[in-house]
Amino acid sequence: MKRIVIIGGGPAGYEAALVAAQLRADVTVIEADGAGGACVLSDCVPSKTFIASSEVVTGYRDTEEFGIHSDGLEAVTVDATAVHERVKRLALAQSADVHSKLVKAGVTFVAGTARLGEDTLGHTHRVVVSPHGSDSEYAIEASIVLIATGATPRVLASAVPDGERVLTWRQVYDLPELPQRLIVIGSGVTGAEFASAYLAMGVPVTLVSSRDRVMPHEDPDAATAIEQVFRARGMTILNNSRAEAVTRVGDGVEVRLSDGRTVTGSHALIAVGSVPNTDGLGLTEYGVTVADSGFVPVDRVSRTNVPGIYAAGDCTGVLPLASVAAMQGRIAMWHALGEAVVPLRLRTVAANVFTDPELATVGVSQNEVDDGRVPARQVMLPLAGNARAKMADLHDGFVKLFCRPASGQIIGGVVVAPRASELIMPITVAVENHMTVSQLAHTITIYPSLSGSIAEAARQLMWHDEE
Template sequence: MSRIVIIGGGPGGYEAALVAAQLDADVTLVEADGPGGACVLTDCVPSKTFIASSEVMTGYRHNDRFGIRSGGVEATVDAVAVNQRVKKLALAQSGDIQDKLVKVGVDVVRGRARLGEDSLGHTHQVLITPEGSDAYALDAATVLIATGATPRVLASAKPDGERILDWRQVYDLTELPSHLIVIGSGVTGAEFASAYLAMGVKVTLVSSRERVMPHEDADAAMAIERVFRERGMTILSKSRADSVVNTGDGVLVTLADGRTVTGSHALMAVGAVPNTASLGLREYGVDVADGGYITVDRVSRTNVPGIYAAGDCTGVLPLASVAAMQGRIAVWHAMGEAVAPLRLRTVSANVFTDPELATVGVSQNDVDAGRMPARQVMLPLTGNARAKMSDLRDGFVKLFCRPATGQIVGGVVVAPKASELILPITMAIENNLTVDQLAHTITIYPSLSGSIAEAARQLMQHERQ
């Protein structure tokens, strides 16, 4: 029986473990925090649960326009109750993952691991240190490293868990901030800024770029920024934070141009760094790129035969879905199964702001830069009947197709639950469908998804002009 040791129990690790057990491998999974790793316990699952509470507030605040009166009673947010629910659901999800792993025979070790002494032969030594027990060594034919990443810390703005927070510490607050300053306008910063704004918190978003979410579709990011501003968020564009200081009863943020901003709390959302420093990688000969990311190919192999890596520690694409697929691909490849290399062109991604922003395939930047010739159409949701019924005034569907064949190669959706609406576009790209085929698909009326078929019909019409 082939032995596989997996270091890290996030999506890249536990999904790989499930596949390996299915293939009758002897699987040991080592995780310091618990099954699901940071993704489930402190990052993705908690943040989306928190955002779910903010969505309830958004709906409550805008009931009047549907003819529903609240009787003058204003809804309030119980921060303790919200955060307790966040933590409870995260632990429950971790428990479910633990049960799945144990059921299929995976040996789950709570602790840490690193590569041991390099030795001749076809096995790799892994040193495992269980929590509260002595270290021991295991020899494995395959080692998968899936240790994830952790919030980046700036020397001049170190989180203290009280006033200066990283995104893993917000769930310990016993009351909502009166004025939250979010440092960083990438995906994480935008999501938390959106959620706290919906909960009635005064929010200032410090963005070093000209617009929020600079790496997302420009039309989509600007649409969401417009919503942020209309709802009262202060956005400081082209502003870089030099330092953040806890003043005792608040925070003082000093910007690079000398301006200062004061608030009750600051949330640091300035990226993440891979958890690779203490794994013995370089000593073992594993290639590690600048920034600490493990270099892998499209089947998750490192340069050392038998050593694989998956997830945020590789820097390929920081999405739980990608981490999980990298992990599965690693195991399939290591076990000699037929496997298709990772295809990032068919990976959909979502930003859980309000409204959401979902993308897949070719981007506007690819088209504008000439990397991918494409025709496109952008269809505002304001003309969609279902959107009118729900009083949705912001959002659109954008579709890209090849000029000659009409093959769908990309899409963008800005709408509530865009994470669900992007699926038909993703499936179209995955299966090489054309705008003609999508246009001939009957959609429910009224539905937001009808705008996707309508966008395809408009591209089909353009094709014949």
């Protein structure tokens, strides 16, 4: 029986553990914070739970259009303490569920930290474990080691979080009340999601973006559409503005921009990316290559440069998505334990931004098509023409499809809509299974439905084929 040690219990770690246990390996997971790791306890699960509360508030917007008189958003109050307690309660419940699943599968779960020990002769790797609540360490001789330690919010030297007024996204749930005026620094996915959620809850939001649009790495049409929604709902967006420093001023904060301007608010949320948790693991000493950025380079089956040492998840810098982390972990175990395995294919990974409306993408990007790297035909259908969208009074959003010029094979798509995270699924299936626009066009959809626009987009591309 192979002994496997997994350092880190987030999606990469616990999904890997479940696969390895299923394949009858002896599996130990060492996790510092709790089953599910930061993803479940402080990042993805809490933030999406928080966003779910903001969506409830959004339901009171423009109800008169439907003939419903609710006194509007002004009549809605948000109990921040109750919201935050729910966030924490659901995170702990999800962590408990993950822990139970691991234990039921026969995985040994250790609360603590671990590092690679001294290199030893033979075919094992020594892992030194430091359990919480104990001064003594012990070593495990493992056949396979998976590094799945995740990442931590990046901190600016000129904007050090204090947990009170200057915050990372992990600290917002400890606030006794909602910010009176929030400044969000960083307009990537995390910054945009929190800016959207707080705006929906009635908080005046200023979003500081160092680029010419929010979410600069997302589809330009989609990012522009969401920025227009943000502005229409009252958000102040400072494009091409770089935050140089954040300081406490009385009961608020002052953000100094690189051009000399200053912005004041009650709180500042720092959302400028993450740094990998790879210090203190003994990686370099053991001979594992670590990039200058701190990430651990891996191949498409999650191998590092040292045989028997794998890495998965945010610590690898491949793609910071829980779904990708989980698949990297599974692939590592399938490969390590001799199972048939398909190397990681990022081209078929769907991603979603949980703003309002949501932004979901899969496959090739608009930039790849525009600069000629990927030849493609495309069509973009505004949701405003969709019957179900009209019934729901949805004016913003669209469905976009990309296909190969000759064969009509679907190679990508973008959806901007409520629940785009669900609507992207049929496009993802089409990309994964090399379906053509003709096949998608001949699929009967529910009428009326937002998903009908996906089939309609395919029909328009199919008509181009016939022309």
